[in-house]
Amino acid sequence: MKTLESITVLDLTQAYSGPLCTTLLADYGANVIKIEPAGVGDMTRYWSPIINGYSAYNELTSRNKKSVSLNLKAPEGKKIFLDLVKKADVIVENFKPGTAAKLEVDYESARKVKPDIIYCSISGFGQTGPEAKSPAYAIIAEAMSGHMDLTGFPETAPCKTGLSIGDSMAAVYGAFSIMMSLFQRSLTGEGQYIDVSMLDCLFFATESAVINTSVLPPERVITRSGNREIAFAPYDCYKASDGYYVLGGGTERHWISYCEVTGREDLLTDDRFKDNDSRKKNELELTDIISEFSSKHTRQEMVDMLSKVGIPCAPVLNIREAVVSPQIQARNMLAKMENPKTIGAYHIPNVPVKFSVSESSIDSPAPLLGEHNEEILSELGYSPEDIKELLEKGVL
Amino acid sequence: MKTLESITVLDLTQAYSGPLCTTLLADYGANVIKIEPAGVGDMTRYWSPIINGYSAYNELTSRNKKSVSLNLKAPEGKKIFLDLVKKADVIVENFKPGTAAKLEVDYESARKVKPDIIYCSISGFGQTGPEAKSPAYAIIAEAMSGHMDLTGFPETAPCKTGLSIGDSMAAVYGAFSIMMSLFQRSLTGEGQYIDVSMLDCLFFATESAVINTSVLPPERVITRSGNREIAFAPYDCYKASDGYYVLGGGTERHWISYCEVTGREDLLTDDRFKDNDSRKKNELELTDIISEFSSKHTRQEMVDMLSKVGIPCAPVLNIREAVVSPQIQARNMLAKMENPKTIGAYHIPNVPVKFSVSESSIDSPAPLLGEHNEEILSELGYSPEDIKELLEKGVL
Numbered sequence: 001m002k003t004l005e006s007i008t009v010l011d012l013t014q015a016y017s018g019p020l021c022t023t024l025l026a027d028y029g030a031n032v033i034k035i036e037p038a039g040v041g042d043m044t045r046y047w048s049p050i051i052n053g054y055s056a057y058n059e060l061t062s063r064n065k066k067s068v069s070l071n072l073k074a075p076e077g078k079k080i081f082l083d084l085v086k087k088a089d090v091i092v093e094n095f096k097p098g099t100a101a102k103l104e105v106d107y108e109s110a111r112k113v114k115p116d117i118i119y120c121s122i123s124g125f126g127q128t129g130p131e132a133k134s135p136a137y138a139i140i141a142e143a144m145s146g147h148m149d150l151t152g153f154p155e156t157a158p159c160k161t162g163l164s165i166g167d168s169m170a171a172v173y174g175a176f177s178i179m180m181s182l183f184q185r186s187l188t189g190e191g192q193y194i195d196v197s198m199l200d201c202l203f204f205a206t207e208s209a210v211i212n213t214s215v216l217p218p219e220r221v222i223t224r225s226g227n228r229e230i231a232f233a234p235y236d237c238y239k240a241s242d243g244y245y246v247l248g249g250g251t252e253r254h255w256i257s258y259c260e261v262t263g264r265e266d267l268l269t270d271d272r273f274k275d276n277d278s279r280k281k282n283e284l285e286l287t288d289i290i291s292e293f294s295s296k297h298t299r300q301e302m303v304d305m306l307s308k309v310g311i312p313c314a315p316v317l318n319i320r321e322a323v324v325s326p327q328i329q330a331r332n333m334l335a336k337m338e339n340p341k342t343i344g345a346y347h348i349p350n351v352p353v354k355f356s357v358s359e360s361s362i363d364s365p366a367p368l369l370g371e372h373n374e375e376i377l378s379e380l381g382y383s384p385e386d387i388k389e390l391l392e393k394g395v396l
Numbered sequence: 397m398k399t400l401e402s403i404t405v406l407d408l409t410q411a412y413s414g415p416l417c418t419t420l421l422a423d424y425g426a427n428v429i430k431i432e433p434a435g436v437g438d439m440t441r442y443w444s445p446i447i448n449g450y451s452a453y454n455e456l457t458s459r460n461k462k463s464v465s466l467n468l469k470a471p472e473g474k475k476i477f478l479d480l481v482k483k484a485d486v487i488v489e490n491f492k493p494g495t496a497a498k499l500e501v502d503y504e505s506a507r508k509v510k511p512d513i514i515y516c517s518i519s520g521f522g523q524t525g526p527e528a529k530s531p532a533y534a535i536i537a538e539a540m541s542g543h544m545d546l547t548g549f550p551e552t553a554p555c556k557t558g559l560s561i562g563d564s565m566a567a568v569y570g571a572f573s574i575m576m577s578l579f580q581r582s583l584t585g586e587g588q589y590i591d592v593s594m595l596d597c598l599f600f601a602t603e604s605a606v607i608n609t610s611v612l613p614p615e616r617v618i619t620r621s622g623n624r625e626i627a628f629a630p631y632d633c634y635k636a637s638d639g640y641y642v643l644g645g646g647t648e649r650h651w652i653s654y655c656e657v658t659g660r661e662d663l664l665t666d667d668r669f670k671d672n673d674s675r676k677k678n679e680l681e682l683t684d685i686i687s688e689f690s691s692k693h694t695r696q697e698m699v700d701m702l703s704k705v706g707i708p709c710a711p712v713l714n715i716r717e718a719v720v721s722p723q724i725q726a727r728n729m730l731a732k733m734e735n736p737k738t739i740g741a742y743h744i745p746n747v748p749v750k751f752s753v754s755e756s757s758i759d760s761p762a763p764l765l766g767e768h769n770e771e772i773l774s775e776l777g778y779s780p781e782d783i784k785e786l787l788e789k790g791v792l
Contacts, residue, residue, distance in 0.1 A: 003576050003583075048626075048627065049611055057604045057607070139633075144710050146718035146719075148712050149712050150559055151547070153555065157633050157635070158633060158640055159547065159555060159622060160633075162546030163543065163546055163547075167603075168601040172565070172569060173749055176568055176572040176749075179575030180400075181399075184399040184754055190753055191753075193752035196748075196750075200729055206559050207563075208452070211453070211456050211742050211744050213743075215739060215742050237535075244553055246535050246539045314536045316539045316554045317545060318542060318545040319545065320614075326526050326527070327540065331521075331595070333600070343611060346610040349602065351600075352596040352599070353572075354522070356590075357580065357588035
């Protein structure tokens with residue numbers, strides 16, 4: 001059984017954060033109706049890469065959903081929206097704060113026709129506060145959260161994460177919050193409003209950095225340290241002849257094993273590296289020694305050599321290598337898809353969590369814009385003629 | 397009402413991923429009983445910074461929980477554990493795969509005494525596959541997921557995120573999955589087993605990188621690009637006199653405004669920068685020009701100047717600055733705490749999602765090891781004498 005097969009979600013979101021949130025619900029069986037601006041569609045329909053005139057990006061976040069094109073500014077469009085709300089359990093939107101109210105598709109408008117609706121807003125900075133209406137590029141939320149200053153090397157500029165961690169985090173916190181609300185509704189019959197922001201989620205994810213600001217002296221800088229570990233060495237990303245690998249030696253035993261397996265027993269009695277404290281103090285020299293050795297070996301040779309003696313390590317895989325790696329394959333983390341109407345064959349990451357009972361699957365590729373207009377509107381009682389007229393008027 | 401006040405969670409986790417997962421449940425009212433190794437406790441009790449002999453780190457992830465110290469290897473300890481399972485709804489563990497079964501505290505053991513138990517395992521690489529038992533340092537999961545190769549500057553080594561995004565992601569995916577299971581149990585009465593891994597969650601979070609491997613030609617490298625945007629320029633992190641700021645000009649209007657407000661209308665007719673394509677091609681020179689101008693101004697001066705004309709931008713705040721920033725303050729994202737028994741006053745990030753109905757709060761600071769032994773064991777029918785004896789035997 002798919003856990004959410006009794007749940008209908010109206011999806012007013014675009015771009016990445018909101019669509020990823022509703023994707024998590026759709027993959028577990030929710031009936032997600034994606035409402036897209038009539039004639040235009042979700043902005044990701046124009047995002048690269050474009051194959052055969054269609055966006056591959058859009059396949060990622062629209063799978064398992066139905067598409068209805070709707071002009072929410074037209075009175076007929078608003079009526080259709082409210083008719084859909086009456087049959088829905090959950091609404092998700094990621095407009096700029098204020099826009100949903102202006103369009104009259106906000107929580108207040110929705111609960112008038114469906115008092116127990118669960119309504120989740122996802123935004124860059126939240127619905128309140130001085131930055132609520134600032135443009136919510138992910139890099140801006142990362143910059144303001146403290147996260148970006150904490151990522152990168154001390155000798156270079158701060159660095160955002162390679163992929164939009166603000167969107168990703170807000171999406172899953174949104175899905176978690178919606179499930180909390182569905183559970184609460186099952187107890188009390190009540191719906192509610194949820195306000196999720198990228199900034200809040202990123203700030204929450206700064207691990208011990210915030211508590212450290214309050215217990216460490218003000219002069220103690222809390223900032224990025226590349227791939228190093230504050231507490232021990234060696235623990236870093238090192239060069240091999242064909243790329244990089246990581247090695248995390250957290251114990252004295254790891255260090256001894258490293259010296260033995262690389263034939264450098266001399267380092268064990270070298271004053272610069274004799275204990276963890278010394279190694280931390282002379283970490284730059286230590287890094288040079290480790291990289292010099294490994295630059296004559298491939299990543300795989302290094303990983304084979306080090307794992308054999310129990311040292312935690314791994315090659316740094318690029319995404320093409322990750323896709324075909326044994327663990328990703330063994331975990332069935334790749335969904336092979338085919339969309340004959342758009343980009344043809346492709347693969348995307350599979351649903352990330354394994355349940356013993358709750359089923360999940362990626363069944364249908366992304367719909368065309370308005371592909372389910374007829375199906376959904378006829379369920380609301382519209383005749384084929386009505387639908388044709390709405391299309392001609394640009395409502396659909 | 398706190399949504400989860402009827403839910404009891406047995407928390408067998410240590411370090412960060414598992415404790416963060418159960419923290420999300422505790423903050424919304426779940427009765428979380430943290431079972432810690434007798435005499436030793438969660439490993440975070442020894443993590444820096446140490447204040448007055450107590451770990452600040454441990455305050456972060458043990459708040460709102462009760463602590464029972466328990467030797468799971470002793471027969472009496474196992475009995476207490478199973479008695480607790482009978483009264484629990486959810487169990488969360490993040491042992492190395494295989495350890496829970498060896499200790500007989502795994503799903504199979506638990507469901508024998510509580511058939512509808514929801515049991516969530518969190519691990520580095522999942523319960524299956526060739527890497528299941530590899531050491532699960534977060535940097536290793538990042539390296540294997542493709543995430544690390546995608547983060548950092550092209551001219552430097554790959555870079556992990558500053559804070560442990562693998563743990564953070566696995567934690568919230570765990571909480572989402574537990575809520576899915578509680579919802580499913582409310583429909584069918586059934587419990588289930590959940591297998592969450594850092595690697596799966598990170599791989600899932602690589603946005604369009606995976607689909608791009610399948611639709612772009614093999615020679616097309618998909619790797620890190622620092623803070624730049626593939627599609628447009630300027631969009632980067634730039635130097636100011638007192639630090640860094642980000643600027644994301646996605647439209648032609650933004651570029652024109654930038655040139656006007658900085659008095660560089662000459663750039664508008666400069667062939668190197670006349671349209672987005674040219675700016676992307678000459679991005680290094682563009683960056684130099686922008687940084688040279690802003691290096692004579694503070695971050696705040698730059699942000700004031702650029703926001704006034706509608707250019708998306710923000711200072712890169714370090715964590716101390718983020719904590720006191722107006723938006724974080726306005727969102728009430730800081731919980732001021734006091735633990736008179738351990739580290740005294742401190743602050744931590746507040747619960748990240750705002751609900752209109754579901755209440756959340758951080759009420760109690762981290763418990764001492766075994767602080768709730770008496771309370772919890774007397775609920776199970778143990779007398780003060782029994783408890784004293786168990787303590788003396790090292791079971792508690």
